[in-house]
Amino acid sequence: MASKSYNVGVIGYGLSAKVFHIPFILVTPTFKLHSIVQRTPKPNDDASKDHPSAKIYHSADDMFADSSIDIIIVTTTPDTHFSFTKSALEAGKHVLVEKPFVPTSAEAQQLIDISSKTGKLICVYQNRRWDSDFLTARKLMADGKLGRVVEFETHFDRYKPVAPETWKGKLGMNDAGGVIYDLGTHLIDQAYILFGLPKTVTAVFANQRNDSEEEPDSITVLLNYGVAGPLVTVKAGVMCIDTEQLRYWIRGTEGSFKKFHLDPQEDQLKAGSSKPGDSGFGVESEDRSGKLVTLEGDTHKQTVVKNLKPVTYAKLYEEFSKAIEGGGEKQIPVKASEARDVLKIIEAARESAKSGKSVTL
The missing domain is CATH 3.40.50.720 (NAD(P)-binding Rossmann-like Domain)
Incomplete structure (x- = not known):
């Protein structure tokens, strides 16, 4: 049928x-x-x-x-x-x-x-739950390759010296604008589905483009999951001049994983160079693969970790x-209740950045 x-x-x-x-x-x-x-x-x-x-x-x-x-x-x-x-x-x-x-x-x-x-x-x-590098990192963690994760850093740093004139560049009180709602939503969502709601949130909002404090364009948010949980760092900056932008740095008791560069789907879609269903869509060059470092006795061993085969945003x-x-509800890939919890973290980050204090959830 x-x-x-x-x-x-x-x-x-x-x-x-x-x-x-x-x-x-x-x-x-x-x-x-x-x-x-x-x-x-x-x-x-x-x-x-x-x-x-x-x-x-x-x-x-x-x-x-x-x-x-x-x-x-x-x-x-x-x-x-x-x-x-x-x-x-x-x-x-x-x-x-x-x-x-x-x-x-x-x-x-x-x-x-x-x-x-x-x-x-x-x-x-x-x-971005379906970024191939995120799915790869998630599998490494699920397979125990890193042991117990103690620190998880997720970055979206760029060199973008001119502020956008859209909602993405304006942190209003009632319109969900600014970097915390734009890039921050992606980064915090990824942390949330890995680790859940943190115990405390500590945030610093900055303006890296100039000395004005009116419109933050960059964020550093620390999500604390307690003594036994990981410390999660969420960073998005706009004045990062580099040939390779850090994406993930995950440290565990058995190893660490570091990955540079962004998943290619967005750039492919914007450029029209590849579209959903094409064989190359979502495929990142192997020379951009992440690196896993583990210990064999007292010797460090580095392994190249290729991305999983893309399932893509489709x-x-x-x-x-x-x-x-x-x-029904169980099948929904991103539930409204999950997005609500991510908003709770964002609200705590805004409160922390304003007060200069950690906020307990």
């Missing part, structure tokens, strides 16, 4: 929709790109020309009212995520929401409650499809 096909509507037609969502909708067998909300098409940016078979709406309300739509993808700015997700759930649609989920953990809980009441599912697009869409087809 053939699987049911689900009509998918996309709210927004910016980079997120074009690069991170529509390509994966098109390769998910049970999903059909049904419609797109683009408020102001332009001659060189027109969803109707790029996707002539899709309906084009100029209002999200019109999409909510379309009874033929089963799933709505929210790709707009974070300050709109709560209202759009709430309206979609109440209109009887399943929802996939770009990260950051919503500005606050309280709003996240409200949406979880609405999801439970309506029976419609929420998935949050924490796609896996998130595949799993969400299975959840909608009948797998």
Whole structure:
């Protein structure tokens, strides 16, 4: 028996929709790109020309009212995520929401409650859970290659001297902006699914581009899991001039693992050099492999660790499809409750950076 096909509507037609969502909708067998909300098409940016078979709406309300739509993808700015997700759930649609989920953990809980009441599912697009280097590091830890992990560093450092003018460059009180919600969400989410909620959070927010303290552009967040747990360091900086940017440095009682460079999927998608389903999509050059160092007696042994075969960000869409087809809450690849907990960590980091004190969760 053939699987049911689900009509998918996309709210927004910016980079997120074009690069991170529509390509994966098109390769998910049970999903059909049904419609797109683009408020102001332009001659060189027109969803109707790029996707002539899709309906084009100029209002999200019109999409909510379309009874033929089963799933709505929210790709707009974070300050709109709560209202759009709430309206979609109440209109009887399943929802996939770009990260950051919503500005606050309280709003996240409200949406979880609405999801439970309506029976419609929420998935949050924490796609970097499917970075091949992260999956490789996670397997090394699960296989006991590092022993008990005592320190875990996750970095997203770059040389980016000009601040973005979008929400990613502005840490507002109510709009989930700035680096902690942009890159920090990815890094903290990865730490969360490895180790859970920390006992305490200590954070320093800085402005590396200039001496202004108004808009932090860089973060260092320490997640403390107690005496027996690891110390997790989350770092994102914008003035890191280097030929190789550190991505992971994991130290354990039996070995350490160090990896440089980022997973290539984002760059491939942006450049159009490779797309989901291509044989080279998500494949990182072997010369960028991580290094595992262990002890044999008193001798250090270094081993090159090639990345696992990419499952790619398409896996998130595949799993969400299975959840909608009948797998339910347990099958959702990134649950709203998990995104809520990540927001609790972010809120604690903001409080710590403001007060100069550690915050207990």
